[in-house]
Amino acid sequence: MLRDDTNKYLPLTESTYYIMLTLVEPLHGYAVMKKIEEISKGTVKVGPGTLYGAFTLLEKEELIVKVNEEDRRKSYVLTPKGKKVLMKQIKRLEIMTQKGLSVIDVL
């Protein structure tokens, strides 16, 4: 059995986290950028340089995979390995926010 080496990707940067979050369904680059702006309620904007770099890296690490290409636009989606990494990141964030919300009243 292969060793679970997904921990080395954690924690994801905020941009990478949102990029992976949008790729639960196949999307091309520009759609990813728009979607991130929407789901982050405008708190995160990902520029094309950052996005291209992330796509290259995530594809190389087999966390995402190209599924389609039309009009020079490639669509990507999470691989099972990518889903696993994203799941772990979500758990980490959950612990962080739970603790944060528990002290919010005394701030």
Place this chain on the structure above:
Amino acid sequence: MVENTIRKIKWFWVWQDEQEEAWLRSMSQKGWHLSSVGLPCIYRFRAGEPRDYVYRLDYQTFPKKDKQEYQQLFRDAGWEYIGEMSAWQYFRKEVKEEEPLEIFTDVESKIAKYKRILTFLWLFWIILIVVIPVRGISFDNPYPWWGVIQATQVFTLLIWLFFTYAVIRLMLRIRQLRRL
């Protein structure tokens, strides 16, 4: 040559990309818009109405097919592709309210860009360090070409120093970004 274009040759070090971007913007504000770039350090500008364009530089090498996808992504995000000089990719966008003016939106991806350049510089640095001592052996057995060999040797050494300086400055730039 058409009279409403000018050509400029200007040197920027690899860690001075932001200065280069600022210079290109100031040229556009004066009505000189970058139309193409080429080696060595050649910038061509076309005359037009002064406009506030921001210029952004990326550093990427890739096969032709990937390049089209790359350019399409930037176009979709409102960036106009101008050209490339070695592996530097030149983009611009007109300044408007509500328009994002950065192609890199976090520190990590800015650092990743400088690291791509660093890989390239290291490669040359290592090649040069191998070449210098190999040629240095000829020092002990002088022959008619000895003078020429020595001259190229000195020249190679200078280039090596140049690369060393570039590597150090780039590493300092990365460290500066990490502190942010």
